Amino acid sequence: MSFLELKDLRIHFPTDDGLVRSVDGLSFSLERGRTLGIVGESGSGKSVTSLGILGLHKGGRARISGEIWLDGEELVGASQEHVRRLRGKKMAMIFQDPLSAMHPFYTVGDQIIEAYRIHNDVSKKVARKHAVDMLGRVGIPQPDRRVDSYPHEFSGGMRQRAMIAMALSCDPELLIADEPTTALDVTVQAQILDLMRDLQRDFDAALIIITHDLGVVAELSDDILVMYGGKCVEYGTSEDIFERPEHPYTWGLLGSMPRLDREPTERLLPIKGSPPSLINVPSGCAFHPRCVFEERTGGLAKVEVPELLESEGGHLVRCHLPAERRRAIWQKEVKPNLEAS
Amino acid sequence: MVSYIIRRLIAAVLMLVVVSIVTFSIFFVIPRLAGVTTIDFASRYVGSKGASAETVAAIADKLGFNDPLVVQYGRWIKGIVLGAEYDTGASVEHCPAPCLGYSFITKTPVWPELLDRLPVTVSLAIGASIIWLIAGVATGVVSALRRGSFFDRAAMGVALAGVSLPIFFTGIICLVFFSYRFGITAPGGSYTAITENPGEWAYDLILPWITLAFLYAASYARLTRAGMLETMGEDYIRTARAKGLPESKVIVKHGLRGALTPILTIFGLDLGLLLGGAVLTESTFSLPGLGKYAVQAIQSNDLPKIMGVVLLVTLFVVLANLIVDLLYAVVDPRVRLG
Secondary structure (H helix, E strand, O other), X not given: OOOEEEEEEEEEEEEOOEEEEEEEEEEEEEOOOOEEEEEOOOOOOHXXXXXXXXXXXXXXXXXXXXXXXXXXXXXXXXXXXXXHHHEOOOEEEEOOOHHHHOOOOOOHHHHHHHHHHHHOOOOHHHHHHHHHHHHHHOOOOOHHHHOOOOHHHOOHHHHHHHHHHHHHOOOOOEEEEEOOOOOOOHHHHHHHHXXXXXXXXXXXXXXXXXXXXXXXXXXXXXXXXXXXOOEEEEEEEHHHHHHOOOOHHHHHHHHOOOOOOOOOOOOOOOOOOOOOOOOOOOOOOOOHHHOOOHHHHOOHHHHOOOOEEEEEOOEEEEOOOOHHXXXXXXXXXXXXXXXXX | OHHHHHHHHHHHHHHHHHHHHHHHHHHHHHHHHOOOOHHHXXXXXXXXXXXXXHHHHHHHHHOOOOOOHHHHXXXXXXXXXXXXXXXXXXXXXXXXXXXXXXXXXXXXXXXXXXHHHHHHHXXXXXXXXXXXXXXXXXXXXXXXXXXXXXXXXXXXXXXXXXXXXXXXXXXXXXXXXHHHHOOOOOOOOOOOOXXXXXXXXXXXXXXXXXXXXXXXXXXXXXXXHHHHHHXXXXXXXXXXXXXXXXXXXXXXXXXXXXXXXXXXHHHHHHHHHHHOOOHXXXXXXXXXXXXXXXHHHHHOOOHHHHHHHHHHHHHHHHHHXXXXXXXXXXXXXXXXXX
C-alpha cells in the first residue's frame, strides 16, 4: 500500500439548496518523496479534498465516505481526537493567504512554538530555539530577531516562508500546500517554489500541491491530477499531462495558460462557460456543456457518466471518446492550435 | 509602543480639557444664552428662594457671576486644582482642592461627599461587571459554537429579555421575591463597607450585582456570539486546527482572543459610565452611591452638586477610554502601528 491512498472519497455538504457534492468519488495514491499536483478551477473540490485528508471536515456538517489511508492507518473512520494528533505532526498544511491564515495577535514565533509544542513535550526555550532554526531554514534573514515579529510586520513572501516553517516545524511526512503561491507576486512565487522543492528533498515528505496554476505544477509535480466537478478527470505523470493530455478539459486548461513562448499579443484559448454547480451537476459527463468535442460522443456524454479508465501506462482519463480518437484530436486539432496561437 | 502610550495620554489630557469646557458651558454659559440673568442664576446656584433681590445681587457679585466667562472658567479650574474660598455672606467657606463645587444648600464642599459615595458605586460597578463579563462572554461563546441549538435559542431569548427589561422592573421583582418573600438576600437599602465586613458587603450587594449584571450580560452575550461567529470562520482558525491544536484551545486562544476587541471597547465605556453612578440601580436598591447622590441633588436643585457629579462621571469615562485604548494595544498588536 502507498504512503497515502484515497479510495472513492466522497465529501458532501447538505445545504438548504440541496446536497453539494464537493468531492465525488476521488481515488489516488502518493508515495513519500513524490509530489502530486492537483489542478482545477475554483469549486472543483481541490481544497475540500485537502481539508478532508487533514480531517478538518470531521464534526461539521459534511458527509464523508470512502477511505483515506495514511501510512497504513485509515482516517475517515478514525476518531476526531486521533486525527487531531496526526495533524501538524504527521501531516501539515500550507495555506493560500498567509496574512489571513496566521493569527494577527500572536508573533510568528509564538505560532511556530505553539505548533511545535502541541506535539513535542519540550520547554518554551527549546521550542523557541527550534522556531528560530526553522525560520532560518526557510530563508528568513535574522531569524532570532524576526521570531518576535507579528505577521503584519512581514512581507507577503516572508509570511509564506514563515507559514512553511510552521507547517514543517514537526517534520511532517505529508505536506499539503493549498495554492501556496497565489497570493504572492511572481518573483516571490519562484522563490517559494524553489524553497518548497528543496525542503521536500530534505524532509523526504510526500507533497500535494493544490493550484489552478499549471505553471506551478509544471515546476514541481511528479504526477498531476486534474479535477473537475468534484471528480478526477485526468491523472498521469507531469509528462503525460503536458505532452500527451487526453481530456478536453485539460486541453482547455493548457490553452488558457499564458506562456512565454507565445506571442503576447495573441489571445488565450479560454474554456467557454463557467464551472458546474456542485448541487445540480450536469447529467452524464459533468464537462459536456462546456466541451467542444461533446457531439463527437454521439450524445453519450449527455446521459452517461464516463468511467476513469487507463489510457496507457498509468495515465487515467475520464472521457467517452475512445483513446485513439482523443490522441488523434490532440495531435491534429488541439496541439497545432495551441502552438500556433 | 511607548510613543503610542504617550499619544494616548496626551489625547486623554486634551479630552479632559474639552470635557471641562463643555461641562462649564452647560452650567454657566447656556443659561446665560437662554436669557437667565446672573441674579436669577445666583439665586438658583445658592438655593436662596426667599432672599431679597439686593441680597441675591450681592451674592452674585461676591461669587463673581458678573465677571467675564473666561475669568469664571479660570477661577473654577483654579478651584479644582488649588481649592477655593466661597463667601456666603455670613462667613467665608473654604473648599479644599480638588474643589468640584460648594453646596450652599447643605453648606458642604461637594468633593468629600462624592468621595464618601464612591466606594458604594465602585463596589456595585466592579462586582456587577465581573459577573456580567463572565456570564455574558461564556453564554455568547457557547451560543456561537452551538448556533441554532436549543441552548442558543434559549440564551438569545433570555438575552433579548435582559436587554429590554428596565432595571427598576427586574430590580423590584428580585427584591420582592428574593429579599422579602424568600429572605435569601439583603433587603433594599443595605450596604456594608468592604473594610468593615467583606462577607456582609458581598451579601448586601449580591442582588444589585446580579440584577445589574443581567442587563449588561444580555448585550455582552449577543456581542460575543456575533464576534465568535465571525472569528471562528477566519482562516487562522483553520490554521490552528490544521496544527493539531485541541478544539478548546482553538476556541479560547484563537477564537475568543479575536472576538474580544469589540467587547473590550464596550466594556470600558460601560464601566466608566457605571462608576459615575448607576442611577437606576442605586435608586431601586436604595444604595447610597453616586447615582443616588445625583438624583437627590437634582431633586433639591443643588447645582454645584450636580456639576460635581457630572464632572466626575466624565472623568471616569475619559479614564476608562484611556485604559481601553492601552489594553487595545496589548490585545491587538496591529493597533500599535497606527
